[in-house]
Amino acid sequence: xxxxxxxxxxxxxxxxxxxxxxxxxxxxxxxxxxxxxxxxxxxxxxxxxxxxxxxxxxxxxxxxxxxxxxxxxxxxxxxxxxxxxxxxxxxxxxxxxxxxxxxxxxxxxxxxxxxxxxxxxxxxxxxxxxxxxxxxxxxxxxxxxxxxxxxxxxxxx
Amino acid sequence: xxxxxxxxxxxxxxxxxxxxxxxxxxxxxxxxxxxxxxxxxxxxxxxxxxxxxxxxxxxxxxxxxxxxxxxxxxxxxxxxxxxxxxxxxxxxxxxxxxxxxxxxxxxxxxxxxxxxxxxxxxxxxxxxxxxxxxxxxxxxxxxxxxxxxxxxxxxxx
DNA sequence: AGCGGATACGTAATATTATAACGTTTTCGA
DNA sequence: TCGAAAACGTTATAATATTACGTATCCGCT
Ligand SMILES: [Zn+2]
Ligand SMILES: [Zn+2]
Ligand SMILES: [Zn+2]
Ligand SMILES: [Zn+2]
Numbered sequence: 020x021x022x023x024x025x026x027x028x029x030x031x032x033x034x035x036x037x038x039x040x041x042x043x044x045x046x047x048x049x050x051x052x053x054x055x056x057x058x059x060x061x062x063x064x065x066x067x068x069x070x071x072x073x074x075x076x077x078x079x080x081x082x083x084x085x086x087x088x089x090x091x092x093x094x095x096x097x098x099x100x101x102x103x104x105x106x107x108x109x110x111x112x113x114x115x116x117x118x119x120x121x122x123x124x125x126x127x128x129x130x131x132x133x134x135x136x137x138x139x140x141x142x143x144x145x146x147x148x149x150x151x152x153x154x155x156x157x158x159x160x161x162x163x164x165x166x167x168x169x170x171x172x173x174x175x176x
Numbered sequence: 177x178x179x180x181x182x183x184x185x186x187x188x189x190x191x192x193x194x195x196x197x198x199x200x201x202x203x204x205x206x207x208x209x210x211x212x213x214x215x216x217x218x219x220x221x222x223x224x225x226x227x228x229x230x231x232x233x234x235x236x237x238x239x240x241x242x243x244x245x246x247x248x249x250x251x252x253x254x255x256x257x258x259x260x261x262x263x264x265x266x267x268x269x270x271x272x273x274x275x276x277x278x279x280x281x282x283x284x285x286x287x288x289x290x291x292x293x294x295x296x297x298x299x300x301x302x303x304x305x306x307x308x309x310x311x312x313x314x315x316x317x318x319x320x321x322x323x324x325x326x327x328x329x330x331x332x333x
Numbered sequence: 334a335g336c337g338g339a340t341a342c343g344t345a346a347t348a349t350t351a352t353a354a355c356g357t358t359t360t361c362g363a
Numbered sequence: 364t365c366g367a368a369a370a371c372g373t374t375a376t377a378a379t380a381t382t383a384c385g386t387a388t389c390c391g392c393t
Contacts, residue, residue: 091382130316214370232350256370270379336393338392345383347380351376
């Protein structure tokens with residue numbers, strides 16, 4: 020198992036991946052959820068970078084080491100990982116990104132650099148609050164939010 | 177030209193559509209943009225309801241009255257309409273919705289009812305401000321935002 | 334250990350969403 | 364009225380995602 024390097028990072032990314040997997044193992048253990056080898060491998064592949072990764076990119080990677088892999092293989096794994104908050108879907112990119120604070124359930128908000136592809140998940144409570152205010156005005160109940168900001172990261176400006 | 181009724185409205189929807197088209201005609205006039213018959217028809221079809229409409233639904237409708245219609249016919253019209261802020265894409269639904277305050281360029285924020293499909297576009301400045309604050313913390317420059325809240329409208333709760 | 338239901342996976346097919354490529358027609362100002 | 368730009372027609376294909384159904388594996392229970 021080798022994790023490829025990425026142009027968009029300057030840190031020890033293997034440590035990122037290792038941490039993410041350890042957290043996932045832990046969390047699934049606690050919840051009695053089955054983090055199978057395949058699901059775990061898909062999690063690693065999603066964490067291959069801090070970019071959002073396309074399902075078919077994951078499929079290509081997976082198929083290289085496991086020729087039987089098919090779309091449902093990947094989508095099923097992603098479904099599981101999303102259900103457990105280990106991965107998020109980025110709707111504006113049709114792509115998936117690893118969650119870097121998966122311990123608690125949370126509303127995900129993303130900054131996405133259109134230059135280098137970097138995705139940063141944040142938790143800015145005032146965004147949630149502003150949304151709640153807006154919802155109240157309309158009598159809406161909010162169950163789930165998609166908040167994705169596109170632009171340029173510091174390095175790419 | 178007949179606009180179909182929708183389960184999710186209690187108002188004179190033909191008036192909505194009429195207004196939207198009048199605004200569009202006006203705006204395109206001002207900008208020297210060509211709101212052709214086809215683009216106008218697609219705008220009407222998007223405005224067929226206050227729900228988000230799929231591209232292939234529009235295509236089906238359009239093809240009924242114009243058998244030569246093909247995917248590019250619709251996507252090209254939508255591209256034009258979006259470029260002029262007359263229609264927005266709802267990323268979390270892969271669908272399109274008419275803009276109800278197209279006069280000015282604006283950041284669109286949506287509340288989407290998962291019960292009846294109603295989409296309400298709002299302009300809650302505090303959301304934009306909260307986002308800006310979050311962006312500043314990260315050194316991000318925001319160019320474009322996707323803010324889509326899913327839940328239940330007042331009637332569907 | 335052996336049974337049986339639930340969960341996960343393999344596999345083929347197909348559905349849905351979107352774009353590429355290229356030629357023709359229309360528009361509109363010079 | 365000419366010519367370039369824009370719009371449109373048409374075919375094909377790319378990209379994303381799901382359905383359906385059969386098989387294998389896991390796991391609690393006896
Ligand atoms: Zn997260
Ligand atoms: Zn960047
Ligand atoms: Zn709008
Ligand atoms: Zn509703």
